[in-house]
Amino acid sequence: MVLADLGRKINSALRSLSNAVVINEEVLQELLKEICKALLEADVNIKLVKRLRENIKKCIDFDEMATGLNKRRIIQSTVFNELCKLLDPGVPAWQPSKGKPNVIMFVGLQGSGKTTTCTKLAYYYQKKGWKTSLVCADTFRAGAFDQLKQNATKARIPFYGSYTEMDPVVIAQDGVQKFKSDNFEIIIVDTSGRHKQEESLFEEMLQVSNAVDPDNIIYVMDASIGQACESQAQAFKSKVDIASVIVTKLDGHAKGGGALSAVAATCSPIIFIGTGEHIDDLEQFKTKPFVSKLLGMGDIEGLMDKVTELKLDENEGLIDKLKHGQFTLRDMYEQFQNIMKMGPFNQIIGMIPGFGSDFLSKGNERESMSRLKKLMTIMDSMSDQELDNPNGAKLFTKQPSRTARVARGSGTSVREVQELLTQYQKFAQMVKKMGGIKGLFKGGDMGKNVNPAQMAKLNQQVAKVMDPRVLQQMGGMGGLQSLMKQFQQQMGPGGR
Structure with missing residues (x-):
């Protein structure tokens, strides 16, 4: 079940309120059952689903509710607000500063779409009028520099990398220094990934981070792995100071709910979501509009x-x-x-x-x-x-x-x-x-x-x-x- 199916199921459950002759505790219980079932099918963490259910029940007390209040509207509004809380860690997203160099470092496992997302983000800022650049410090994966070079050339974004230098720290340092001296405002550094969490990966991340002193470290999370996202995100966060998250492959996977709820659990705000393969398939993430769109209410x-x-x-x-x-x-x-x-x-x-x-x-x-x-x-x-x-x-x-x-x-x-x-x-x-x-x-x-x-x-x-x-x-x-x-x-x- 892709996220669109999740939205349809929750929306369907909320619409059933309109058909109910009387809105009472029994109707609310049935509604919560349907919503929780849809969230669990979308791979949202069971603890978070349980918390959402309890919060909704706390907010809606039929005995205390004044006569004449629109109960349907109150229930729908409460469900919407609790879904927003589920996806929002309450931490403000990092924003770049105009007129100065902003170094952004990307981290994540191999195969999460890190290199492609680097170009997407650079292209996003370029369209907004920022002077953007890319640095390939991934020397682990064969063809990483070729991929970044091809993507950057297509998007007309200046890039830096090396076929001969094998030390990612040296490449990152030289690239950042070069673009800083050329007065670039957004300098994105792509780092190596591994197939799994390894000590060598974390050690390399730390060294690159110390060398370039990034203003923002972005963790790229693959939505298709579901609840496994949570342990991975926490492992990365324990090693480097992750300030933001970008969720990729959210356009067609059943486990997207797991990735979204894992972000809230690790207290790192999502700043963008990948919605496809093309260079402009990157959407700025804002919790309320996202939930609104998910439920077919538009944005x-x-x-x-x-x-x-x-x-x-x-x-x-x-x-x-x-x-x-x-x-x-x-x-x-x-x-x-x-x-x-x-x-x-x-x-x-x-x-x-x-x-x-x-x-x-x-x-x-x-x-x-x-x-x-x-x-x-x-x-x-x-x-x-x-x-x-x-x-x-x-x-x-x-x-x-x-x-x-x-x-x-x-x-x-x-x-x-x-x-x-x-x-x-x-x-x-x-x-x-x-x-x-x-x-x-x-x-x-x-x-x-x-x-x-x-x-x-x-x-x-x-x-x-x-x-x-x-x-x-x-x-x-x-x-x-x-x-x-x-x-x-x-x-x-x-x-x-």
Whole structure:
């Protein structure tokens, strides 16, 4: 059972409260039984499950509960809070300081995904505007430097290593010194791992740590080994001062609950989780949004972070066009680019309330990404005049030879080009209606100045161009209105 199954089972147990005619002790006991069973199946430590059960029972006292209180809401809220406590050791996560060198040292067993995660973290900080670098101090595993070199080259991240020097301490020291003198802000040091905990591994870790004096030591934990994570994490923590944890292989393993609960038991906060094989499959870990997403309640905060990274509010030209109901093929192309930058579809879909992280299967996700790339390839074969024309679709309707030319240039069929133009027309019509709604945009900023009185009309327009199955998955018009409301709250003066 993967973690998505755990979320579904807990969510199903919580939904059963809605069907109960009377909420009493018996109903609560049945609910706790289902939740504890789901957690144990996900390999969460039995002691932690027992503690969670006891804490929930302590918080909910039907005899003391005042008449008129919403018992369902109180139980759901208590379960949510206790799940958060289960995953949160209560220790603040380490944060790098801008404008100075931050040395981050990676430790962990061989096969945990340490070297790949080093590159993912460097890439994450690079996207945020930090000057990042990588040092390969793993001389134990054959091919470790080649792997890091290949990953770093692909991500365009400067790296340091050696084929001749066999002392990892010397390599780590030289690499860190080099990048410090070049004013790098994030210096990530990858160290050796072993197949099991050995004294030689811990001795080497200590020597490298003493040589580079890291600001943060990250323990990379493999989620697939379940409850064995706890003893391993404690063994590493007893030798070096582990400040943070990254959990890898959390995207498809039954034992992920064991890894997550082991982190709480060792009092080291998770800072990131690995959610796939690609370089951007690294997700910042925040307890409440993680539990919220796990239970299918979405992660509006995470979604807004992704949107903020795109700096859409700085695109004054697009906002001005939207205000006047204009939307060109080039605008659509740029929005497709933004979608690609936001990361894997599954991660984004999982952040929207009402959608599970497994809403798209891996096959469907690949299919969607492939289709998006094909649409962009079609638009790559269009001329500037076609891309920038306010009535791009009409231009192709009046001159069918344009459609044939674009199809030839992009290696697609005329029908596929026509499908793209039909989709564009739907978007353009919606934007035109948005611009026509008087008072929807009350001044420059699209996010902060949406007139709440006009949101119902906008919801109806959005609903018309949405796939009915997707709308149903969101909970119909009510779910869509709720989502739009949350976006407003996040983007308004009191939001982010």
